Amino acid sequence: MKKQLSYSLMAVASAALIALSGCGGSDAVQWNEGVFESSEEFKNRCQVPRSGSDILGNTFPDVQGSTLLENNWLRSWSNETYLWYNEIIDQNPANFSDTESYFDVLKTQELTPNGNAKDNFHFSQSTESYLQRSQSGVSFGYGLQWALISSTPPRELRVAFSQPNGAAAAVNLFRGAEVLEIDGVDVINANSESDLAILNAGISPSSEGETHTFLVRDLGATETRTVTMTSGAVAESAILANDVIQTSSGNVGYVVYNTFQAFSEVELIDAFNQLESQDIQDLVLDLRYNGGGRLFIASELGYMIAGPTQTEGQTFEQIVYNDKIAPEDPVPFFSLSGAGNATPGVPLPSLNLSRVFILTTGSTCSASEAVINGLRGIDVEVILIGDTTCGKPYGFFPTDNCGTTYFTIQLTGVNAKGFGEYPDGFSPENTQGSLGVVVPGCSVADDFNHAFGDLDEALLNQALQFRETGTCSAPAIAKSNLQTAEKQANGLEIKVDSDPLGKIMIRSK
């Protein structure tokens, strides 16, 4: 009863507040440190309300409000949903003249064990841009994937690979090429918001037909050159290679898997169906450019590696929210299809392996790291070859207010052993310098000189050698050196099988 009364009082007070603030744009909101009203009180009350309808005819929900009301929404929403809400230093929203600068402070200021910012993934974008990305198995770009070797100045951006017949391949822009300028903005040193926006517009076009100019230096070249590319619709492939390597100690599967998006499920299952029929003794799973995606597909991948005996009744990941949100049932190792585009309810293939070699770089993020952590949670031996992973055990529920979509960390996850603290990533054990969670394996610089699956490619080669000898043949390379490692050779086009489902390559080592 007492609770009901207090709710009633709160409702009356809130209504009065809304009534007051709705008059002539007034926003009489009193800031009381540590006291938070429901974010619903401030939702859609905008400094500049969107008028009319979106392209589907939906009327925008915005009403006239103010920057202060938008800031109050951010404050309350963060308090309700941010994973580390109790580490936010509560600051008066009236002291911030724009939402962007206020949102920037609505995060933890704590550091990781390595001294990095604990929250490196706090950002926003226009809702219009965010919604433009809704699609099915296509992206709008140049037929290439980027590798961001260093995200802060001096920044380093390279082409991870380019697809045949794409805009990048048409201008001979291949794996390893470094991008120096985009539309006249210095990629290496740019730091202003306006310059970063220009760079992002060029890197990640949101529609077809956008033309951007790039100053590039091909791998091994001393001279730079300028290329102009126009974005187009590119059909995405998740499995870039699916090989069987015959060795004296048995067949080794090699799979390059590039995204955990829902459209990848059919390709992934087909790849493992093919491997299952090849008497695979070990698997080298190449996740070096896999930035993540659907956790349920990561769970399926974990099952297909480990098989039913090791995974039965086990937790793949327990999602963890802040203590205001009720926990959900743990995510098991799914043994049936249905997390993506495959026909639901079909038993998944499995390799029944007790260990797996995973190739990684700093672009190995999110659901990729969940596979590493989930398998370690059930004592499948994970051997990492490459570089420290990106350290993103987190997730978001992108949320719109007043035309901006906000991403704030709202969930993390732990494995069957209750472990999930890897904000500095996972590091092969002989990595020099600052480390993430140390995992058996070898530190090896990404090899831009060779195609995926080439037995001379440094990471795959090291994985096969480690499998034979249990030692790292390549010298350990400090992370800082990894970032600048470059081989002296000409650019190389990555061969991407246009129909990876149809065939499996079998070769002898």
Add this chain to the structure above:
Amino acid sequence: MMYKKAILVLLSALALSGCKTIGAANPIDALIPSHTEDSIKELTDIISKAVNKPVKLTEFAFTKNSRIAIEPSNSFDIRFGEIGGKQIEKPPMFRLTLEGDQCWLNFEETGQSWRLKTVKCVANAKD
């Protein structure tokens, strides 16, 4: 009485809109061998309205699989690399089926189906 009237109104509306909620017997998974501008537009319009957001489809939709997911494409940011974290929700899924010589688009989340007017499809040989 009121219920009967409501059901009649609903059925009439569904018939007029080309939309149904209960599938006919024996629908089989289907693929689209080749798109036309009209077929892409028809699918795009239906799916956009169903998920209540603008969706982009291309000539690849339903050409290899009978089910497609609608999800944000990967986006790259110079400050963070690939944007986004672990996604724990299932995206909206659509399934293309064939009943006789009629193609249907099915929204799995709601059970809604739409009779397609411009889309020509064939049985998915994998099923």
